[in-house]
Amino acid sequence: HLKALIGPSILNADLSKLHEESQKLLDNGADYLHLDVMDGHFVPNLTFGHPVVKCLRGKIKEAFFETHMMVSKPEQWIAPMADAGVNQYTFHIEPVDNVADVCRKIKEHGMKVGVAIKPGTPVSEVEKYINIADMVLIMTVEPGFGGQKFMEDQMEKVKYLRENYPLLDIEVDGGVGPSTINCCAKAGANWIVSGTAVIGAADQSATIKLLRDTVHN
Ligand code: DX5
Ligand code: ZN
Numbered sequence: 001h002l003k004a005l006i007g008p009s010i011l012n013a014d015l016s017k018l019h020e021e022s023q024k025l026l027d028n029g030a031d032y033l034h035l036d037v038m039d040g041h042f043v044p045n046l047t048f049g050h051p052v053v054k055c056l057r058g059k060i061k062e063a064f065f066e067t068h069m070m071v072s073k074p075e076q077w078i079a080p081m082a083d084a085g086v087n088q089y090t091f092h093i094e095p096v097d098n099v100a101d102v103c104r105k106i107k108e109h110g111m112k113v114g115v116a117i118k119p120g121t122p123v124s125e126v127e128k129y130i131n132i133a134d135m136v137l138i139m140t141v142e143p144g145f146g147g148q149k150f151m152e153d154q155m156e157k158v159k160y161l162r163e164n165y166p167l168l169d170i171e172v173d174g175g176v177g178p179s180t181i182n183c184c185a186k187a188g189a190n191w192i193v194s195g196t197a198v199i200g201a202a203d204q205s206a207t208i209k210l211l212r213d214t215v216h217n
Contacts, residue, residue, distance in 0.1 A: 002167070002190040004215035005031040006208050007066060009173070009195035011047065012146040018052070019059045025198070028205040029212075032064035032087075034173070034193045036146075039071040042095055043144035050080035057085030066090055066114065068173065068193075070143045075102050082109035090114025090137050090171075093129065094121055103132045114171065118143060123157040130165060135191060140184075141174030146195040150175030155187040162188025178210055185215045 008030045013021035022033055035053060040046045053067065066088040067081055074091035081089055089111045093099045099115065106113045116137035117126045126136055138157045141148040151174070161170055172189040177197025184192060192211055201207040 002169070004212050005191050006198075006211050007032040007034040007171075007191060007193050008198045008208070009034045009036055009068075009146065009193050010199070011036045012196045013199050015048070018056055021199075022056060022060060022063075025204065025208075026060070026063050029208040030063075030198075031212075032066055033060075035065060035067045035086075037067050037069050037071060037077070038144065039073075042072045042092065043070045045144045050077060050084040053081065053086060054084035064088070068114075068116065068137070075105060078102070078105050078109050078111075082111055086111055088112040088114055088134070090116050090135065092116045092118065092143070093126060094118060099129055100132055103129060116173075117157075119151055119154055123160055127161070130161075130168060135169040135171055136161060137171040137173055137191075138189070139174055140172050140176060140180075143174070148175055150180040150183075152180075152183055155183055158184070158187035158189050176211075178207060181211050181214045185217070190215060 008025045036047055038045045038047045064087045067086050069091040072095045089106045093115050103113045112134040114135040114137050115126050115129045115133045118139050140151050140154045170189045171191035172184045173193035176194045198207050
């Protein structure tokens with residue numbers, strides 16, 4: 001039985017209080033932190049990079065940090081993110097020529113590897129790398145912004161992967177919350193990113209628990 005893990009995205013939190021907001025999520029039961037890194041080029045938005053992640057690591061020693069690299073040159077940030085204390089480096093394969101090389105380099109830097117695809121990218125593109133990656137991220141919105149509508153049609157990809165790779169860690173990201181978690185759980189996702197639904201919840205701890213329990217059942 002695969003482990004259900006809930007990784008809130010702090011993208012839509014008050015980023016002037018990054019440490020407090022992150023600690024609060026962890027205290028409320030988050031299994032890991034999903035840190036959205038955008039370069040204004042691969043996606044039409046900017047967030048933060050390794051200097052900010054390093055400062056956060058300075059305050060939060062134990063938590064598992066996943067960086068979701070929505071950047072045109074993922075190979076460029078591997079060493080700085082490893083140095084910043086990142087545990088898993090999840091990157092989009094779309095702009096990369098040699099995905100296997102990037103995976104290898106991430107592992108050499110002591111991080112786990114996640115490979116991500118946008119909604120328009122066929123699952124067969126990422127399937128090629130399952131043997132060398134630790135996790136696959138199926139985006140359920142167009143990357144770039146929090147608070148968008150969940151794309152249910154992406155569940156076909158999740159179902160396909162779960163049927164063919166029973167032990168694979170599959171992450172979903174974008175528009176996931178109490179009203180869409182059933183879909184994700186049924187399709188077979190087990191790493192759950194949730195941004196606005198958790199950040200904006202009146203009871204963060206209850207929301208995180210509900211997401212986890214839905215995936216477990
Ligand atoms: C979108 C990001 C997501 C997003 C999640 O580009 O990768 O992690 O912030 O936020 P919600 O859950 O609000 O869609
Ligand atoms: Zn993300």
